[in-house]
Amino acid sequence: MKKYLVEFIGTFFLVLTIGMTVIDPVVAAGFAPLAIGSALMIMIYAGGHVSGGHYNPAVTTAVWLRGRCATADVPFYFIAQVLGAAAAAYIVLYLKGNPTLTGKEVTVAPALIAEFIGTFALAYVVLNVATAKGTAGNSNYGLAIGFTVTVMAYALSGISGGAFNPAVAVGGTLMHLVKASNLWIYLVANFAAGALAALTFKFVNPEDK
Numbered sequence: 001m002k003k004y005l006v007e008f009i010g011t012f013f014l015v016l017t018i019g020m021t022v023i024d025p026v027v028a029a030g031f032a033p034l035a036i037g038s039a040l041m042i043m044i045y046a047g048g049h050v051s052g053g054h055y056n057p058a059v060t061t062a063v064w065l066r067g068r069c070a071t072a073d074v075p076f077y078f079i080a081q082v083l084g085a086a087a088a089a090y091i092v093l094y095l096k097g098n099p100t101l102t103g104k105e106v107t108v109a110p111a112l113i114a115e116f117i118g119t120f121a122l123a124y125v126v127l128n129v130a131t132a133k134g135t136a137g138n139s140n141y142g143l144a145i146g147f148t149v150t151v152m153a154y155a156l157s158g159i160s161g162g163a164f165n166p167a168v169a170v171g172g173t174l175m176h177l178v179k180a181s182n183l184w185i186y187l188v189a190n191f192a193a194g195a196l197a198a199l200t201f202k203f204v205n206p207e208d209k
Helices: 002-022 032-051 057-066 071-095 108-131 141-160 166-174 180-204
Strands: none
Touching (some): 002 032, 002 071, 002 166, 032 141, 057 071, 057 108, 057 180, 071 166, 108 141, 108 180, 166 180
């Protein structure tokens, strides 16, 4: 139960930061990716020792396929992450005065590619800095993971919105940053990228069981 609570809390603060810095930004204009990556970093340092600090169903999928997350935990991680995202989304809307927003217009093929690349980078980094035997005990894993999100958001958010996370995509839909009709793009690209990251890790590190 503690693991699921930590996943809820971490995803909550990640999505809260996204909403507060993206919707009608006052202070963080232009710096949203840095704030979002930093939020992920601090939540990973805060909860990584309890739950692994996934805060992302695609990362949970990658870690599970890599063999470092129990199958029984996977659905509860997903539920906690989505509930955390939803709770944050509704609080953001309340704090922002329930603004009238229109979801980002995206073109399907470029958005699929951008979300796939960004999520693959994130999951690949997570697997290598937080689960690999060769990097066990390092203290920079949170920084590496957070900055991966920052870099990918700066590079790709103009194309897809830069979710790289199915829970974030759900939260973005509730905040009207993502069109509900486009939610499938994020789910397909994010989960596929997480799965490929796990397969890539296992191919590159066959001895790391």
